[in-house]
Amino acid sequence: MPDSILVVVEQREGKLNRVSWETITAGQAIAAATGWTLEAAVLGASAGSIAAELAAKKVAKVYAVESPKLEPYTSDAFAAALAPWLASKQPKLVLMPHTYQVRDFVPKLATVLGRTVISDCVGFRYENGKLVFTRQMFQGKLAADVRFTSESPWFATFQNGSFRGDQAEAAANPAPVETVNVQIADGIIRNKPQEVFKEAKQAVDLTQAEIIVSVGRGIKEQKNIEIAKQLADALGGDLAASRPICDSGWLPMDRQIGSSGQTVAPKLYLALGISGAIQHIVGMKGARTIVAVNKDSEAPIFEIADYAIVGNLFDIVPPLIEEVKKAMAGG
């Protein structure tokens, strides 16, 4: 059997999580580089419709891995469904998106199989027959090339936004779909998940905002939020923040940008005193123009900024507010 890559996609309540398309694109790119076969799998109580959706992409085969015990999601059921199946199927490489759900079960799954996960990758390279995964370290300040030193199956997860989901290649003819019925013994599932819900106070929708002024730790104190708000008001934009600001209660949680908050794509994103940890960047890197103000010239935010202002935000922002007001008044 030739070496194969298996992409395990994520579904939520019968719908494909769109980040899965990025992982399909990643799988197609690795398959093209290595010559390995690409297959895809989806897990659920009933996974047929998503399997059909996947089969329209350029993959050799799609597996619908089914058991009524796979819904609602539990890490126990997912590991119990996948471990024996992967052990007999022996793919070379298993790819998944680095979602909260995958983070919850894939380290367990790999441990059951005595294998490892290179998690939160942003790319790969295939050189001289060696597959290397690239990932960010130290909150994005450094990058690393990491490779597997173990037997396959190898597990890797890709960070949201590392590949373009809309570039997943379509198939000339639909791929065959195979339903795999997995047995999950009684007593395997220990956790009892309740309904998924959204906090009622989640009222602010930043996803449609055209201009966002966002503050990070560099704002120092809660009372200093005011100057960011004045700038946002002058620009006719919305105020947002990185996680630590919301954790401190300086702004409500629904103003948080990043992996645990909102993902935004405004015309202008003005980052004030935000260092640019990965968890924040995944939420705003889609902005058309990013302006960053930070006193640390090595802050990772500058890696993705279109305009960099190295300096103290408390010096920069007050004259900026005045200039914006002048410009808006037509002056």
Added chain:
Amino acid sequence: MKILVCMKQVPQKDAPLKLNESGTWIREDVSYEVNEPDAYALEEALRQKEKHGGEVVVITSGPARAQQVLREALAKGADRAIHLEDNAFVGLDALNTAKAFAAAIKDERFDLIFTGLQSDDYGYAQTGVILAELMGWPHATIIMQIEKNDAGIRVKRELEAGFFQFVDMPLPAVLTIQSGINKLRYATLIGIKQAKNKPLRKVTLAEVQPAFGENLQKIERLYIPQKTKKTEHIEGSPSEIAKKLVDKLRNELRVL
């Protein structure tokens, strides 16, 4: 409840990092601090103990410098500490780190093990989940609330895009704690004084080494990330910067 909190010492957030000569790790002459989510995990353990009684034990691995995070935890109210002391622990992958911790606590009986949801250095977000599997315990990740009940605990999991979910689970269990679950306390002067007399057990590499094997993954190279975007620096006095930026926003980007 008897709670173990796994803590890690990581380079300070603002610390400039330099690569070592072989380009495989950072130079160690930087300032360190406690991994932020681990500080929240400790705070949550202290709060659970204050509500339900019991004991809070903190554990870390790393060279002598890592003892600082244990001292701080003891000063904040942890009862005792375990230090897997050796520089070799810094280079272990998540599986081996979890195996070393499991070996170090094999004679203990905990009800709960907390970790931060991920570390600020490697950022793998795996050690807690792996540890649960090695212990044969259930786990839940990215936890924002913990309530004890008769059958075990009810936890609030953070999902993506502002969603949450309550999960009921039995004890013992491993939970990975999200930053912001609580408000951190400061160590008091009396706490710092008392910490000096609290027990700190040192575990050598030799004691736990039989429990783990070779790393299953390897960092080949560490480097400064290549820039993918062209960044224009705006320089000058604050008022010059303000004028230049507004000019660009207005005339080039047309967002004003």
